[in-house]
Amino acid sequence: MIRYAVRRLLEAVPILIGIVTLIFLLLHLAPGDPATAYFNPNVSPEIIDRMRENLGLDRPLHEQYLRWLRSFFTGDFGYSFSQHRPVADVIRDALPNTLLLSAVSLVLIFVVGCSVGAVQAVRQYSALDNVTTFVSLFVYSMPGFWLGLMLILAFSSPAMPEFLRLPISGVTSVDYEFMGPIERMVDRVRHLVLPSFALGIASAAGVARYMRGSLLEVIGQDYIRTARAKGLSEWRVILKHALRNALIPIVSLLGLYLPLLFGGSVVIEVVFSWPGMGRALYNAILARDYPVVMAASFLFGVLVLGANLLADLSYAVIDPRIRTD
Amino acid sequence: MTSPLLQVRDLRTYFATDRGEARAVDGISFDVREGETVALVGESGCGKSVTALSILRLLPEPPGRLLAGSSVQLRGEELTSAAESRLREVRGGEISMIFQEPMTSLNPVFTIGQQVSEAIREHEAMSTGAGERRGAAARRVAIEWLDRVGIPDPEDRYGYYPHQLSGGMRQRVMIAMALSTRPALLIADEPTTALDVTVQRQILELLASLQTELGTAVLLITHDLGVVAQVADRVMVMYAGQIVEEASAEALFRAPQHPYTEGLLQAVPDLEERRERLAEIPGNVPRATAWPTGCRFRPRCPYAWSRCRDVPDLRRSGPAEGSSARCWLTDEPERRSSGSGFGLRSPDGRREGVGES
Numbered sequence: 027m028i029r030y031a032v033r034r035l036l037e038a039v040p041i042l043i044g045i046v047t048l049i050f051l052l053l054h055l056a057p058g059d060p061a062t063a064y065f066n067p068n069v070s071p072e073i074i075d076r077m078r079e080n081l082g083l084d085r086p087l088h089e090q091y092l093r094w095l096r097s098f099f100t101g102d103f104g105y106s107f108s109q110h111r112p113v114a115d116v117i118r119d120a121l122p123n124t125l126l127l128s129a130v131s132l133v134l135i136f137v138v139g140c141s142v143g144a145v146q147a148v149r150q151y152s153a154l155d156n157v158t159t160f161v162s163l164f165v166y167s168m169p170g171f172w173l174g175l176m177l178i179l180a181f182s183s184p185a186m187p188e189f190l191r192l193p194i195s196g197v198t199s200v201d202y203e204f205m206g207p208i209e210r211m212v213d214r215v216r217h218l219v220l221p222s223f224a225l226g227i228a229s230a231a232g233v234a235r236y237m238r239g240s241l242l243e244v245i246g247q248d249y250i251r252t253a254r255a256k257g258l259s260e261w262r263v264i265l266k267h268a269l270r271n272a273l274i275p276i277v278s279l280l281g282l283y284l285p286l287l288f289g290g291s292v293v294i295e296v297v298f299s300w301p302g303m304g305r306a307l308y309n310a311i312l313a314r315d316y317p318v319v320m321a322a323s324f325l326f327g328v329l330v331l332g333a334n335l336l337a338d339l340s341y342a343v344i345d346p347r348i349r350t351d
Numbered sequence: 352m353t354s355p356l357l358q359v360r361d362l363r364t365y366f367a368t369d370r371g372e373a374r375a376v377d378g379i380s381f382d383v384r385e386g387e388t389v390a391l392v393g394e395s396g397c398g399k400s401v402t403a404l405s406i407l408r409l410l411p412e413p414p415g416r417l418l419a420g421s422s423v424q425l426r427g428e429e430l431t432s433a434a435e436s437r438l439r440e441v442r443g444g445e446i447s448m449i450f451q452e453p454m455t456s457l458n459p460v461f462t463i464g465q466q467v468s469e470a471i472r473e474h475e476a477m478s479t480g481a482g483e484r485r486g487a488a489a490r491r492v493a494i495e496w497l498d499r500v501g502i503p504d505p506e507d508r509y510g511y512y513p514h515q516l517s518g519g520m521r522q523r524v525m526i527a528m529a530l531s532t533r534p535a536l537l538i539a540d541e542p543t544t545a546l547d548v549t550v551q552r553q554i555l556e557l558l559a560s561l562q563t564e565l566g567t568a569v570l571l572i573t574h575d576l577g578v579v580a581q582v583a584d585r586v587m588v589m590y591a592g593q594i595v596e597e598a599s600a601e602a603l604f605r606a607p608q609h610p611y612t613e614g615l616l617q618a619v620p621d622l623e624e625r626r627e628r629l630a631e632i633p634g635n636v637p638r639a640t641a642w643p644t645g646c647r648f649r650p651r652c653p654y655a656w657s658r659c660r661d662v663p664d665l666r667r668s669g670p671a672e673g674s675s676a677r678c679w680l681t682d683e684p685e686r687r688s689s690g691s692g693f694g695l696r697s698p699d700g701r702r703e704g705v706g707e708s
């Protein structure tokens with residue numbers, strides 16, 4: 027098990043280098059560079075050239091590449107052109123917010139998705155199954171940004187009763203500084219509700235579909251009949267014998283949905299003004315702020331790799347056929 | 352007279368299918384007495400597994416349903432109307448079951464030890480020694496049973512997952528799981544069909560020796576008469592959802608009464624090398640949604656004549672006490688010698704006597 031984990035970790039290293047290289051090339055192949063952001067009738071071409079020189083943009087490509095590779099693996103992500111502070115600082119502020127939002131969405135995706143799917147499977151063809159199937163297909167087909175905007179409209183509308191109002195932007199309220207510890211926590215949780223819902227609900231609907239199919243298939247297996255023939259209660263049969271097997275294919279979805287989640291967070295963070303990596307990336311792209319774009323893309327790459335690793339390891343934990351081979 | 356261990360009366364299990372109602376089990380009655388081995392034989396699709404699953408009410412309902420009037424009694428207690436909680440005590444407690452497919456009948460994500468001890472715990476089939484926890488006691492009993500069914504190094508194998516064992520070993524685990532609760536009846540649904548011949552024999556020997564030791568009654572389901580000859584006291588032959596012949600094993604092999612039984616026996620040329628079948632009964636088991644009218648064996652029967660358009664009932668037949676068959680030949684035995692029986696072919700290759708005359 028540990029050897030398996032170490033092997034998977036080592037396999038990730040060349041992939042990481044590949045990601046870094048790809049990001050570098052993509053950015054340099056695209057037309058324009060950071061200095062062009064300052065193109066302006068009032069700024070003379072000489073000043074722009076000097077800026078290029080200062081930023082090292084006039085060096086040959088391979089030199090820039092090597093410099094950037096070296097600094098990257100020493101944890102030096104450079105200096106943000108647009109925010110005028112080290113990229114490391116930008117990341118330090120933004121990353122925790124993104125991780126928090128993603129983690130909450132992930133829990134939502136799997137807890138809601140698996141429970142709904144399981145209930146649908148156990149009550150196959152019931153009214154409950156049909157209604158939830160319809161709703162989940164509906165939710166699944168909704169674009170996240172649109173859902174986000176609709177949520178903002180709904181929850182900021184004066185028609186919404188006061189006690190149902192939820193914050194529609196940011197991670198904390200303006201008067202956060204003046205709150206007690208409990209109030210602060212409540213405030214943070216309230217801010218998380220809408221963005222994590224908008225980010226995760228479509229994937230939750232997808233997971234529910236998979237879970238329903240998976241559990242139905244497992245319930246038809248011989249070993250479930252064996253479990254019933256032992257005299258176990260239906261609850262035990264489903265929760266102990268069926269669920270664990272049904273979760274095996276679902277766990278591999280983890281590796282599939284996490285990248286989607288990080289991708290979606292770019293849009294959702296912008297819509298909900300959530301100060302995370304997604305929004306930082308979005309703003310940096312608009313400002314052609316290379317160091318931030320590169321660092322953010324790199325971190326998203328790392329997160330996706332980590333997600334895949336996590337999926338593979340959970341797979342091994344849950345399925346002994348993989349673990350013991 | 353005391354009631355038999357298991358008494359099945361007029362059991363009917365139908366399935367709703369796309370092609371209409373499948374009358375998979377259509378009016379079956381039989382007894383199993385304490386400690387005896389009764390075999391239920393018949394070709395694939397004749398309703399053997401459905402019979403077994405109906406006894407424990409393990410069928411998927413829907414599409415399956417037990418018809419009103421069906422009765423399954425365990426020591427006089429009606430099971431068809433029993434509460435779910437009572438059924439759960441019976442399942443795996445008083446009546447255990449093992450299945451045809453050892454490769455898929457064990458849960459792949461739990462160790463074999465966990466699966467055996469789960470049955471033991473569920474039915475409290477252990478006594479806890481001084482200071483011993485329930486879990487530990489169940490584990491100890493499970494290891495004893497793994498040892499008893501011939502699993503080498505059981506202490507170690509307890510932690511093995513099913514995929515780490517061969518088919519024969521998995522079937523031994525199933526047997527340990529089924530018998531560890533000391534049931535009064537074991538239903539074994541084709542326990543050796545999926546295994547190769549030498550392993551088959553070992554498993555049958557294991558079952559037989561444990562049965563003698565524990566006094567468990569066995570309802571052995573098989574389509575293999577060679578297996579029947581080795582272990583059964585009594586045999587019921589099933590065809591198209593019904594029992595067509597019932598007799599002691601000895602009487603059945605000596606003088607089969609029903610043409611179907613005769614056909615099955617001819618399909619087993621040599622009990623030692625029963626895998627190589629020489630003759631098969633012509634035709635196939637019809638679909639359960641459309642049993643033939645009259646005698647259900649009529650389209651395949653070499654003796655069939657006009658009377659067979661009427662439905663025969665199960666009646667005493669032959670010289671042996673307790674033998675019965677569902678065939679009009681029991682009334683007119685002289686037709687048997689005039690008929691052509693199985694295996695004779697006319698010059699143009701068609702079988703003589705197949706179909707109505």
Ligand SMILES: Nc1ncnc2c1ncn2[C@@H]1O[C@H](COP(=O)(O)OP(=O)(O)OP(=O)(O)O)[C@@H](O)[C@H]1O
Binds near residue numbers: 396
């Ligand atoms: N779940 C089900 N749904 C619909 N029909 C079924 C179902 N289970 C069994 N049947 C019907 O019952 C018939 C008898 O099936 P059964 O499994 O009892 O045969 P069997 O004698 O055990 O055969 P085998 O030797 O192949 O195990 C089948 O032909 C099928 O038509």
Ligand code: SF4
Binds near residue numbers: 609610654656678680
């Ligand atoms: S002889 Fe007639 S009644 Fe007897 S099995 Fe053949 S068809 Fe059925």
Ligand SMILES: [Mg+2]
Binds near residue numbers: 540
């Ligand atoms: Mg069967």
